[in-house]
Amino acid sequence: MPVHTVKESYVDVLVIGAGPSGLMCAHALVRAGENVRIIDQRRVHLHFMAGHADGIQPRTIESYALADRLLREGSQMHMATFYHPSANGGIERTGRTADVPAPTARFPFKVTLNQGAIEAIFIDSMAAMGLEVERPVVPASIQLATDESVLKNPHSYATTVVLRNLAAEPDQADTEMVHAKYVVGADGAHSWIRKSFNINMDGAQTDFIWGVIDITPTTDFPDIRNRTAIHSHNGSCMIIPREGDVVRLYVQVDPSDVLDPMTDRVDKARVSPEKLLQTAKKTFWPYKIHAEKFDWWTIYIIGQRVAAQFAVHERVFIAGDACHTHSPKAGQGMNASMSDTHNLAWKLAYVLRGWADLSLLETYEFERRKYAQELIEFDKQFSALFSGKPRTQNNQDGVSHEQFLDAFNAYGGFTSGIGVQYGASPITNAQHQHLASNLVIGERMLPHVFIRAADAHPFNIQDMLPADTRFKLLVFAGDTGDPCARSRLQKLADELEMADSFYVRFGGRDPTQVFDLITVSSATKERADYTDVPPMCRTHWSKVLLDDTDMFGRAGGRGYDTYGIDSVKGAIVVVRPDGYVGVVASIDNIADLDAYFGGFM
Amino acid sequence: MPVHTVKESYVDVLVIGAGPSGLMCAHALVRAGENVRIIDQRRVHLHFMAGHADGIQPRTIESYALADRLLREGSQMHMATFYHPSANGGIERTGRTADVPAPTARFPFKVTLNQGAIEAIFIDSMAAMGLEVERPVVPASIQLATDESVLKNPHSYATTVVLRNLAAEPDQADTEMVHAKYVVGADGAHSWIRKSFNINMDGAQTDFIWGVIDITPTTDFPDIRNRTAIHSHNGSCMIIPREGDVVRLYVQVDPSDVLDPMTDRVDKARVSPEKLLQTAKKTFWPYKIHAEKFDWWTIYIIGQRVAAQFAVHERVFIAGDACHTHSPKAGQGMNASMSDTHNLAWKLAYVLRGWADLSLLETYEFERRKYAQELIEFDKQFSALFSGKPRTQNNQDGVSHEQFLDAFNAYGGFTSGIGVQYGASPITNAQHQHLASNLVIGERMLPHVFIRAADAHPFNIQDMLPADTRFKLLVFAGDTGDPCARSRLQKLADELEMADSFYVRFGGRDPTQVFDLITVSSATKERADYTDVPPMCRTHWSKVLLDDTDMFGRAGGRGYDTYGIDSVKGAIVVVRPDGYVGVVASIDNIADLDAYFGGFM
Secondary structure, eight states, X not given: OOOOOOXXXXXXXXXXXOSHHHHHHHHHHHHTTOOEEEEOSSXXXXXXXXXXXXXXXXXXXXXXXXXXXXXXXXXEEOXXXXXXXXXXXXXXXXXXXXXXXXXXXXXXXXXXXXXHHHHHHHXXXXXXXXXXXXXXXXXXXXXXXXXXHHHHOTTSOOEEEEEEETTOOTTSOOEEEEEEEEEEEOOOTTOHHHHHXXXXXXXXXXXXXXXXXXXXXXXOOTTTTSEEEEEETTEEEEEEEOSTTOEEEEEEEXXXXXXXXXXXXXXXXXXXXXXXXXXXXXXXXXXXXXXXXXXXXXXXXXXXXXXXXXXXXXXXXXXXXXXXXXXXXXXXXXXXXXXXHHHHHHHHHHHHTTSSOGGGGHXXXXXXXXXXXXXXXXXXXXXXXXXXXXXXXXBTTSBOHHHHHHHHHHTHHHHXXXXXXXXXXXXXXXXXXXXXXXXXXXXXXXXXXEEETTTOOEEEGGGGSOXXXXXXXXXXXXOTTSHHHHHHHHHHHHHHTXXXXXXXXXXXXXGGGTEEEEEEEOSOTTTOOGGGSOGGGOSSGGGEEESSBOTTSSSBOXXXXXXXXXXXXXXXXXXXXXXXXXXXXXXXXXHHHHHHHHTTO | OOOOOOEEEEEEEEEEOOSHHHHHHHHHXXXXXXXXXXXOSSSSOOSSOOSSOOEEOHHHHHHOTTHHHHHHHSEEEOEEEEEXXXXXXXXXXEEEEESSOOTTOSSOSEEEOOHHHHHHHHXXXXXXXXXXXXXXXXXXXXXXXXXXXXXXXTTSOOEEEEEEETTOOTTSOOEEEEEEEEEXXXXXXXXXXXXXXXXOEEEEEEEEEXXXXXXXXXXXXXXXXXXEEEEETTEEEEEEEOSTTXXXXXXXXXXXXXXOTTTOSBOGGGOOHHHHHHHHHHHHTTSOEEOSOOSEEEEEEEEEEXXXXXXXXXXXXXXXXXXXXXXXXXXXXHHHHHHHHHHHHHHHHHHHTTSSOGGGGHHHHHHHHHHHHHHHHHHHHHHHHHHSOBOBTTBTXXXXXXXXXXXXXXXXHHHTSTXXXXXXXXXXXXXXXXXXXXXXXXXXXXXXXXEETTTOOEEEGGGGSOSSSOEEEEEEEEOTTXXXXXXXXXXXXXXXXXXXXXXXXXXXXXXXXXXXXXXXEOSOTTTOOGGGSOGGGOSSGXXXXXXXXXXXXXSBOOHHHHHTOXXXXXXXXXXXXXXXXXXXXXXXXXXXXXXXXXTTO
């Protein structure tokens, strides 16, 4: 018999759970060059995973590092359609509208794709960078240091996690003791990490019960490829078109049909996909819908809960379903989960590199918990409207089409992810909001097309703001053909080069590793030269943009106006590594930026 | 000693040469499911091949099956800039304009990428379909049948090619006798196939000599990332920006400096990249340009020649540089070469499948040789302008900026590839041009954004017209919400289903394998249903389009107007498998389509 010695190891970040939230975290960290491991209890990854979450909202597409492949593989929802009871007892269409009522969305649609395929995009990209998900591996115990000096040292291995390899050979050690500086629990609604630290889920379960079936339908229903909300005399139904010809139906279920009267819990034996389709058929009448088989099905009670805390001593974090549960019908779950770790990853990188203090990590709970609470509030109102009875002649208290449509539009910023706004904190400072009146500080940077001065190549500015852990300094310098604007820009360049400027102090030997400085001129492409800009403000020929249209006037132009920036005064817009506007400052006063970066770096 | 028996084999199409033209051919054929082999004399493929052809014009991007990757990897040229002699003896900018003066171009720019990377896109895609380039393999002999009955039978193996494997092991047979139905010689300017059949190159050599250097420059020249034509007192120069920071310079060379007076041929020993850069420096003055090293360099005399024939008995074809040589500066070479086989491949597939008669292959030479002749004509005028002396005070006969710019714009349709028009033939019939007055029959289908009726997803119609060997039948049916338009569409559907219609006669058991029928309605997205269209005219929910904008009005709309199609009368537009408009017909008279398809199928 071999002697089993417990393997012991060290890692900077241990991510537990390889769903969308955990993968987004590990992917961002490995891309940033950080030392990270990720484990998952599932034995294999299913590239096609029927069912589960499937809707990607516009903001997630914007921020998602791998949008190309997502757009290639997914289905797009552009139109939302509404049906209400008709006079003959059936249903009739009451209206069509944009599925994403958020006019500034760069991608004005939602993408649907099965969760396995979404995960595969991260997994393949991580593999190319040398990081694999370790599976099937589960955590068996976790210990957090209690010594203040250990907890306060951002570089200490403050946690110890014992991992168990479920696939270990009989003669192989199946446990490993991992010393991690930081642990991220992205381990789902039944989070083991959350339970280990006795973190409460605040909120309650609703009375609304829904069934879900994924089918390839035969139907004469004309809106089967739109996101459609049907309110009928016979219950409600939501259609979500999926990749290929697959369609997901959310079907409202009468609690008395599925609850076990003894336990008051859902009894899956009382329902079947065939029964759910039968219910849907009644809802669709007079339209017909058939399906030969079911790719997947489930039934759930809507719970609306938020974890009481998202972090323990800024060393252990929970993210995704581990910290918020809500109804899936507005397509928020996976998006909120990925956005959690999109918010967290760069902050971890900053602390690990010694660029920022542990306190930066406090902004994770501050920003994401507030968002989760707003999400639950929205969900309460939206699911009540959706699950409620429709207004009819006999039920004047029901939900009217107009009410539903109003809510649908009012929540557009929210359901699209576009309207998320982070409150004031060391990394979000709205003091000089007036200098860029249409760029809401704390919201994501507005997409807009600018052209490169050197070659008139049009770019959406979001493509120049990747989540590469750098702060982007967008210098809106006015007309760089004008000597006055040029001398202001030269003065800025001189100040940035001073030893006590934030650029030199926090940028170290190569500031371009920390800051990406992009100059945006209001000069026209016919006469602007990228060489007009001081070398300091163009570290490469590609770093000077013009607020002008492309050569055929098809895109771009009026960017200063769109952002509410004065074309003479200009402004410096600082975009955080996660794409949110952090601070806006005057070109003539870099002291504000010294103070901003000095606040957390 | 082993006995060497000559291996004998059979193949439908043998492609000789794996440059862009041969690869385009083999790729198209293997994607169409045809039996094809491709050989090349080079031992390995260089993914990065410095120098060589590098400019992809807008039409090639449109028709290129793999544009996604091309756009990801290449550099884009949007702006063209012109410099002329200045009063102080140096140069000054005289203007900037769109690099692609072709307003209907879908991609209003050229893409530059080294030839190895362009080839790799085809090679990787072919490999995924199981086809590899055989290398290093050269043809040793070729024989074409002389028996008329063999030549006239499209399924006979009318050619015999002996191949020699240059890398054969000593104990391995190094020759193979291949019986091929068709042979495509895409074997370059010194084409072995062309010489084997004694095909003449008509045309002549010019007196213009140019040197080429690929460098990563250090410079204060503000237009180094634009396609720039410099005419100076000290000679001419053309800048072509490339991927990354690389720039290609074409430098005019004085014949007396490089010609060997004994032979009157270019003597490469008399020139060097350093000398070419020295010449360029004089042209750039007062701007400075430096380079540490040269990625590649060459020198050439412009030759302008077209092969006297492009095909031998419609069994052996030549394509690409094998049939036309001209100056590289307008970026035409590789594009013309790929377009040759883009034109040929689907025709070969039709004949191999027994869908069309051998005579269809006659349209290859008819269409492509005429184009090559036009290309040489254009090249003569353009290179004379470019290589000529600039107009100055002392030289009033020189080329003025205005002359050059006029020519640049006048030839825009040509240099972009957008303006290529094929003449009347069995596959190009302009009889009913007036039914779609802005879609020029014989030109490529105009790009335009339509939305899908079923889900309001916007698409550029070109993306629905891939080179998948199918003829596309675009039925512009008017307002499908209108009963009158619907009954006309129903009548069309009924006629198409008749046993003697072209659709049934040539479509066989599954017409969707030969024809892709797409209905374009002028109804609006708020009320149009894809189910309004008769099932015959929507073989799938995705096959009904609307002439309307997307949900935010960002793209689409006014497609009938753009195409010059009456929104009441409508029209059927037939797009050939290579993307060119073949014929336009009335919805009420499918006899015209019966006649069109009967002419070659």
